[in-house]
Amino acid sequence: MKLNIAVLPGDGIGPEVTAQAKKVLKAIAMEFDHKFIFKEALAGAIAIDKSGNPLPDETLKLCKNTDAVLFGAIGDPKFDNDPSAKVRPEQGLLKLRKELGLFANIRPVKAYETLLSKSPLKKSIIEGTDISIYRELTGGIYFGEKRTSEDGNTSSDLCEYSRFEIERIAHLAFKAAQSRKGKVTLVDKANVLESSRLWRKVVTEIALEYPDVSLDFLFVDNAAMQMILNPKQFDVILTENMFGDIISDEASVIGGSIGLLASASVGDKYALFEPIHGSYPQATGKGIANPIASILSAAMLLEHFQLFEEANLIKQGVDKSLKLHITTPDLNSKYSHITTTKVGDFIEDFISNPK
Amino acid sequence: MKLNIAVLPGDGIGPEVTAQAKKVLKAIAMEFDHKFIFKEALAGAIAIDKSGNPLPDETLKLCKNTDAVLFGAIGDPKFDNDPSAKVRPEQGLLKLRKELGLFANIRPVKAYETLLSKSPLKKSIIEGTDISIYRELTGGIYFGEKRTSEDGNTSSDLCEYSRFEIERIAHLAFKAAQSRKGKVTLVDKANVLESSRLWRKVVTEIALEYPDVSLDFLFVDNAAMQMILNPKQFDVILTENMFGDIISDEASVIGGSIGLLASASVGDKYALFEPIHGSYPQATGKGIANPIASILSAAMLLEHFQLFEEANLIKQGVDKSLKLHITTPDLNSKYSHITTTKVGDFIEDFISNPK
Ligand SMILES: [Mg+2]
Ligand SMILES: [Mg+2]
Numbered sequence: 001m002k003l004n005i006a007v008l009p010g011d012g013i014g015p016e017v018t019a020q021a022k023k024v025l026k027a028i029a030m031e032f033d034h035k036f037i038f039k040e041a042l043a044g045a046i047a048i049d050k051s052g053n054p055l056p057d058e059t060l061k062l063c064k065n066t067d068a069v070l071f072g073a074i075g076d077p078k079f080d081n082d083p084s085a086k087v088r089p090e091q092g093l094l095k096l097r098k099e100l101g102l103f104a105n106i107r108p109v110k111a112y113e114t115l116l117s118k119s120p121l122k123k124s125i126i127e128g129t130d131i132s133i134y135r136e137l138t139g140g141i142y143f144g145e146k147r148t149s150e151d152g153n154t155s156s157d158l159c160e161y162s163r164f165e166i167e168r169i170a171h172l173a174f175k176a177a178q179s180r181k182g183k184v185t186l187v188d189k190a191n192v193l194e195s196s197r198l199w200r201k202v203v204t205e206i207a208l209e210y211p212d213v214s215l216d217f218l219f220v221d222n223a224a225m226q227m228i229l230n231p232k233q234f235d236v237i238l239t240e241n242m243f244g245d246i247i248s249d250e251a252s253v254i255g256g257s258i259g260l261l262a263s264a265s266v267g268d269k270y271a272l273f274e275p276i277h278g279s280y281p282q283a284t285g286k287g288i289a290n291p292i293a294s295i296l297s298a299a300m301l302l303e304h305f306q307l308f309e310e311a312n313l314i315k316q317g318v319d320k321s322l323k324l325h326i327t328t329p330d331l332n333s334k335y336s337h338i339t340t341t342k343v344g345d346f347i348e349d350f351i352s353n354p355k
Numbered sequence: 356m357k358l359n360i361a362v363l364p365g366d367g368i369g370p371e372v373t374a375q376a377k378k379v380l381k382a383i384a385m386e387f388d389h390k391f392i393f394k395e396a397l398a399g400a401i402a403i404d405k406s407g408n409p410l411p412d413e414t415l416k417l418c419k420n421t422d423a424v425l426f427g428a429i430g431d432p433k434f435d436n437d438p439s440a441k442v443r444p445e446q447g448l449l450k451l452r453k454e455l456g457l458f459a460n461i462r463p464v465k466a467y468e469t470l471l472s473k474s475p476l477k478k479s480i481i482e483g484t485d486i487s488i489y490r491e492l493t494g495g496i497y498f499g500e501k502r503t504s505e506d507g508n509t510s511s512d513l514c515e516y517s518r519f520e521i522e523r524i525a526h527l528a529f530k531a532a533q534s535r536k537g538k539v540t541l542v543d544k545a546n547v548l549e550s551s552r553l554w555r556k557v558v559t560e561i562a563l564e565y566p567d568v569s570l571d572f573l574f575v576d577n578a579a580m581q582m583i584l585n586p587k588q589f590d591v592i593l594t595e596n597m598f599g600d601i602i603s604d605e606a607s608v609i610g611g612s613i614g615l616l617a618s619a620s621v622g623d624k625y626a627l628f629e630p631i632h633g634s635y636p637q638a639t640g641k642g643i644a645n646p647i648a649s650i651l652s653a654a655m656l657l658e659h660f661q662l663f664e665e666a667n668l669i670k671q672g673v674d675k676s677l678k679l680h681i682t683t684p685d686l687n688s689k690y691s692h693i694t695t696t697k698v699g700d701f702i703e704d705f706i707s708n709p710k
Contacts, residue, residue, distance in 0.1 A: 125475045194510040221601050
């Protein structure tokens with residue numbers, strides 16, 4: 001298969017981990033006789049520094065002319081603590097998602113047997129957890145109209161949803177549930193928010209088309225509790241943008257390491273794959289950033305194009321690296337100096353020479 | 356001391372647990388020679404059923420003529436799953452908070468030594484947790500303008516904040532931190548939301564008036580993770596209405612039982628005290644509802660009026676009931692038939708006859 005892949009390493013540890021994912025994809029191409037053509041472009045704080053724009057036009061154009069985007073991470077603390085900054089790195093990713101029509105963010109949350117002891121939650125609570133979170137990604141309050149009064153003393157954000165935005169992700173979630181445990185949980189705040197009531201109405205209607213899938217509802221505050229009390233109750237979680245941001249980040253600690261979690265953002269035409277961790281600026285350049293989430297996002301990319309054998313080989317390489325303690329310090333209790341690059345090298349070697 | 360106390364038992368298990376709190380307050384009045392005058396009124400689904408209004412005018416008037424409000428719980432599932440319902444029980448509590456100017460909700464979160472094993476989190480994670488969450492209660496998206504388009508296909512909610520709304524609760528939070536561990540953490544989403552950037556700006560300014568208190572910031576999605584990963588890092592958490600709803604409910608599971616958690620909602624003139632649990636309709640009338648949260652909210656009421664000795668006596672009674680397993684089934688591994696009323700009776704007796 002020939003795939004054009006745009007690589008957007010971004011800020012902080014983004015470039016370091018993305019380099020490992022790219023290396024692993026190249027090894028896959030070699031072994032399976034695919035042709036993956038990588039083109040890099042700027043996004044985030046680094047793009048603001050160089051061009052004043054967190055998503056330069058060339059970057060967007062490149063992404064629209066490729067089959068998939070491999071994304072690193074975005075964000076720099078110098079913007080976070082400066083309320084007066086007009087342009088922010090995160091706007092680059094938000095705009096890219098919007099421009100590519102990536103309306104659904106999919107996050108698998110699994111409790112890995114080898115990492116159960118790393119979780120802050122009790123083993124009995126998390127064992128067997130297997131959730132897929134479908135978060136709406138281009139609507140809601142993150143994209144709604146923002147206002148600040150002239151005197152600077154009043155600010156507002158609008159949370160708005162339209163039926164079609166809810167329908168298209170709801171279909172994805174119900175379809176996913178059909179090949180899983182057959183359960184969708186809609187997380188909303190329908191007892192208070194008008195937009196949540198629209199979600200509940202539309203999703204209830206769509207559920208009728210999937211009689212083999214059960215639908216239940218949870219208010220977001222209750223969902224934040226249930227995720228800790230009993231994560232095993234969930235199969236597919238469907239929710240709006242901001243609730244999905246909060247609930248999926250909360251869920252990310254269940255498995256004991258954020259350094260292993262990948263995600264896909266999909267639309268009708270494009271798809272983007274990225275680790276869920278951020279740019280982690282404190283770790284930049286130290287060789288300690290865990291590349292596995294980025295490598296697993298490359299595996300999700302392959303799955304998106306039905307290259308399941310290839311994706312599985314990557315996952316086996318990851319499993320083996322964990323088993324042999326070829327991991328960065330965040331997960332390593334045995335060796336102290338395994339770097340980001342060494343982990344990538346190990347998985348690259350495994351692909352050429354698995355056993 | 357003479358106190359006029361409005362009692363709003365509300366829906367579901369509200370009346371059962373509030374009756375125990377009232378009983379305990381009466382015992383306190385007797386022992387300490389106070390005069391507590393209780394007046395009951397309707398609120399919530401029961402008020403809708405009887406008058407069409409979740410907060411009837413008589414109820415509001417009563418609350419405005421009393422020193423404090425003792426509140427039960429509100430909510431009925433028949434409204435939750437009916438997107439077309441025009442009037443909702445929750446509107447009663449939201450309106451009451453607004454009318455009484457209760458702009459700050461204060462929720463203590465503690466890991467009780469006797470209940471450590473009940474938590475879904477590991478003992479090492481939660482031991483020593485002691486957080487006070489200050490949630491803004493009358494602004495933000497829960498109260499912002501709500502709209503649905505004429506065709507019913509688009510709905511929106513507005514999240515709006517003004518400087519004065521942020522300032523008044525920020526002062527309360529910084530003052531609380533001064534008598535605690537001297538740390539305020541502002542939870543917001545300032546990398547995306549305009550209203551969050553106003554919070555960050557105003558709170559940063561106010562922090563200058565409290566040089567003995569340190570201030571740090573967390574994005575709400577990260578806060579949802581940190582609450583599980585390391586709750587001990589927090590002292591006072593300050594946040595806007597919806598983020599506070601989610602984060603404080605998430606935090607409520609740390610201690611191992613929601614049945615012990617009380618809260619205060621305060622303004623410049625009025626104060627309301629309530630358990631954090633909801634109306635729990637499935638348990639209504641079965642005698643299994645845990646009254647301790649409601650009883651501890653009565654203790655918070657006494658503390659609000661500087662009656663610390665009285666409040667401590669209630670807390671001792673609660674501790675003793677826990678130690679002797681005089682608790683409802685949710686916490687009881689020894690006896691199976693201790694009812695809501697029996698727990699209230701035990702604490703009432705303890706007050707008349709402590710040892
Ligand atoms: Mg997030
Ligand atoms: Mg809540």
